[in-house]
Amino acid sequence: MKARRDVFQAIADPTRRAIIGLLAKETLTLNTVADNFNMSQPAISKHMRILTECGLVVIVKQGRERHCSASFSALQEVAQWAAQYRHFWSNRLDTLEQLLNE
Amino acid sequence: MKARRDVFQAIADPTRRAIIGLLAKETLTLNTVADNFNMSQPAISKHMRILTECGLVVIVKQGRERHCSASFSALQEVAQWAAQYRHFWSNRLDTLEQLLNE
DNA sequence: TTTTTACTAAACCAAATGGTTATATATCAT
DNA sequence: ATGATATATAACCATTTGGTTTAGTAAAAA
Numbered sequence: 701m702k703a704r705r706d707v708f709q710a711i712a713d714p715t716r717r718a719i720i721g722l723l724a725k726e727t728l729t730l731n732t733v734a735d736n737f738n739m740s741q742p743a744i745s746k747h748m749r750i751l752t753e754c755g756l757v758v759i760v761k762q763g764r765e766r767h768c769s770a771s772f773s774a775l776q777e778v779a780q781w782a783a784q785y786r787h788f789w790s791n792r793l794d795t796l797e798q799l800l801n802e
Numbered sequence: 803m804k805a806r807r808d809v810f811q812a813i814a815d816p817t818r819r820a821i822i823g824l825l826a827k828e829t830l831t832l833n834t835v836a837d838n839f840n841m842s843q844p845a846i847s848k849h850m851r852i853l854t855e856c857g858l859v860v861i862v863k864q865g866r867e868r869h870c871s872a873s874f875s876a877l878q879e880v881a882q883w884a885a886q887y888r889h890f891w892s893n894r895l896d897t898l899e900q901l902l903n904e
Numbered sequence: 905t906t907t908t909t910a911c912t913a914a915a916c917c918a919a920a921t922g923g924t925t926a927t928a929t930a931t932c933a934t
Numbered sequence: 935a936t937g938a939t940a941t942a943t944a945a946c947c948a949t950t951t952g953g954t955t956t957a958g959t960a961a962a963a964a
Contacts, residue, residue, distance in 0.1 A: 729910080729911095730910075730911065731909090731910060731911075741910085741911075742911090742912080742913085745911070745912065745913095763910090764909065764910045764911070765909095765910065765911085766910080766911070
């Protein structure tokens, strides 16, 4: 697995986006997260590792359990990247879209 | 290559994000785009195909040239997905809001 | 102390990704 | 008609991805 994680690459996977969605509601243990998906616990463990490596999830060890919480500040990079192009779809359509919609 | 394209997966690659950045300034032919990167023309052709498949780029054939323009409405999905978690990092909301209101 | 439980780590695998080079094709210029 | 240009397509390749199963380990429960 790659050493340095990128948040854009982390959210590319739908399972990982779903994990973030779950953790937005509440902190969950790794196994509880895994219960929500149709895949093995080690698979979720791997996804969780990717999410922690880019700062989207923080894991707190509590006994034998791993309590996973989302850390949304890492999403700012994504939000800002998308937002820089916002004027292209907000006030007006870009010229090409205008052409296509005619 | 996968049949159905996902915008999250499309923007996961830094080269493709850079292409979007270029096309935000102006419409460019495929070769002109390729000139901006240290990779072959077929490589850019492939990236462009992924970008068109998820609606982020529209290509207009003009003679032997392919005029590529960004179509940013596909980014709304990304912006909205990130925005739903915005209140979690709202202490820095002012910065993002400034950006959005530009 | 023994056995569950919660998780990690390792070995493995098929498929996808991101690149290459070589070749084909259509259009434009001469 | 011939050659150059813009791009596509194909074949190929190494690496990454996303999953699996099978151990191992540490903590809790019995």
